[in-house]
Amino acid sequence: MSEVPQNAGYMMAAYIVTAVILIAYAVSLYRRTSKP
Amino acid sequence: MFATIVLTTGPIWGKPIWGTWWTWDARLTSTLFLFFLYVGYLLVRGAVRDPALRARYAAVLGICGMCLVPFIHLSVFLFRTLHPQPIILKPSAPSLPNSMLATWLLSLAAFTLLYVGFVTQRYALSLARAAQQGRSSEAGHV
Numbered sequence: 001m002s003e004v005p006q007n008a009g010y011m012m013a014a015y016i017v018t019a020v021i022l023i024a025y026a027v028s029l030y031r032r033t034s035k036p
Numbered sequence: 037m038f039a040t041i042v043l044t045t046g047p048i049w050g051k052p053i054w055g056t057w058w059t060w061d062a063r064l065t066s067t068l069f070l071f072f073l074y075v076g077y078l079l080v081r082g083a084v085r086d087p088a089l090r091a092r093y094a095a096v097l098g099i100c101g102m103c104l105v106p107f108i109h110l111s112v113f114l115f116r117t118l119h120p121q122p123i124i125l126k127p128s129a130p131s132l133p134n135s136m137l138a139t140w141l142l143s144l145a146a147f148t149l150l151y152v153g154f155v156t157q158r159y160a161l162s163l164a165r166a167a168q169q170g171r172s173s174e175a176g177h178v
Contacts (some may be wrong), residue, residue, distance in 0.1 A: 033164075
């Protein structure tokens with residue numbers, strides 16, 4: 001098994017933050033678009 | 037939105053590499069300034085009622101923001117910063133392993149597609165709202 005780098009936690013945190021921001025914007029855009 | 041991602045994930049990367057979440061170096065400060073310009077742009081779009089005036093003010097802010105982008109890229113040449121010299125966008129060949137370059141190019145393509153998708157959807161939403169406002173004002177005149 002490959003060794004996990006010490007800063008892996010920071011990398012995961014950055015991925016999660018990015019996903020949250022992108023998904024939040026996509027959902028807000030979808031809700032505004034689908035509103036009659 | 038992408039500026040927000042840069043300003044939140046950058047410090048998360050900076051903490052283990054530099055030992056600090058934030059430092060007032062030229063690239064970070066100018067990127068923060070760019071973020072505030074975009075915030076101002078969104079505020080202007082929402083605050084000015086006259087469509088022609090709103091478009092003019094927003095265009096000025098948008099052009100100012102765009103002018104800042106090359107300055108941010110070149111800031112590592114102009115000032116002493118914690119950021120390294122460019123390793124991809126530079127006159128000579130990129131100085132990173134091919135596997136990393138391939139990953140970077142794939143990510144660039146994915147984020148560009150995402151950006152185009154968001155802009156397309158946002159533009160369609162603006163058109164729909166403008167048409168709706170046009171119909172409302174016409175009904176008000178009748």
